[in-house]
Amino acid sequence: MKEILAFDNVRLTYHTKRGEVTALNELTFSLREGEFAAMIGPSGCGKSTVLSLAAGLLKPSEGTVRLSGSIGYMLQRDELFPWRTIEKNLYLPLEIQKKNTPERRERAKELAAKYGLDGFLKSYPAQLSGGMRQRAALIRTLVTEPDLLLLDEPFSALDYQTRLLVAADVAHILRSEGKTALLITHDISEAISLADRIFVLTARPARLLASHETDFLSNDPLKRREEPRFSGWFETLWRELNP
């Protein structure tokens, strides 16, 4: 399978008036097409920086970042524009990328219908529940048909119960659309329940500490949590993060 994203010996140093901070150093990893990967690490270790680099919003101070294809970005909060209807929110990336054609809009509506948003197209974000809003944000990310999805802790602003459901929801949508995704999270069990591959980062400056391929029978996050090997994975990762 072809590589969608590859970091090779990447260093990133932030410069401010007060000094410089090296967020990442000698970070090397790659992601193959169709993989659902999660990246975990101690808080403040520069996980979000990895996504900014992958999206091309930051340039590495050293090393190379190779991305083949287009990206879609999903953030902690849904970031739906409150003055636009859900439908108009879904068209936003099309407008930005000058792809706002009737066919693309039709495709966006199909996606919305497929994942249960068709009744809400004319509603404003404030009229939707947190879970539905996050689903709308995901569909918005999918309408441009990106090759790689970058998910920056997309569930952490939700309450626990909604979070489990939305995570399962997102995993289901991404897997049935056959998307490659890189999920950043600080929640170990979230990473285990969702990902095929888990990257573990060290504290700042972040390097790759370990890369695991999970071996679950199910792809459903809620079922995975019930599998006996779940706790084994949890313990492995816990130890790596807290040596």
Place this chain on the structure above:
Amino acid sequence: MKHEISSEHQRYLRRGKRKTVLVNIARLGLLALLLGLWEMVTALGWADPFLLSSPSRIIKTIASLYTEGTLFYHIGVTLSETLIGFFAAIVLGCSIALLLWWSEPLRRILEPYIVVLNALPKIALGPLIIIWCGTGSRAIVFMTILVTVILVILHMLSAFMAADEGKMLLLRAMGANKAQVLLKLVIPSSLPAFVSMLKVAVGMSWIGSIMGEYIVSRAGLGYLIVYGGQVFKLDLVMAATVILCFLAALMYFLVALLERKLIKSSES
């Protein structure tokens, strides 16, 4: 969605309505009381109507201005100066704020100038304005713009700068350029700030135009006030002030109406 309204809720609504009615009655009553007292005190000779004027004399003065045919002339002069200054300041101020949002170097270079201009009492520029713009309406419009525009710039710039970071990141990740960020995010999200700015700018532009008419003018409500003061015709001063109150309130009311409309359409 239609609900059956419970009798408890009906009582609650009725109570609320009754309170509003009472407040309105009290407001009107207070006005009537003040006007009545004013009229009585001057009519009974407890106070000199020459110094204090009185409601009936104000009405008479307005009526005589009307029969002389100058009432609407003076109102028209001041109103047009205020409105031209108001709209010019809005357009100019918003454009400058946009420019400052767009260019960080420009923002940093001009910041101290704007701060000083904001702090400066604009009336100090009166003599300069007379020399530059003459003694006609142009000088007054210029003063109105000067008083209002800085406020517009500061208010709108801070609104533009406050655009949501997360949404900015999202747009940039979608590949948006600066113009797209401006059109899709910064301007629409500044709409509520724009309307609240309009409310303040209405007041500022009245200050500007009347201040301008105090310095130089041959017509307008500010002129009537200054002229009335100089020749000790306090009836004229009071009459012009009352008209001014009505006009300023009317303009504020129109902006408030606009606000309600905009908020409704953005929430719908």
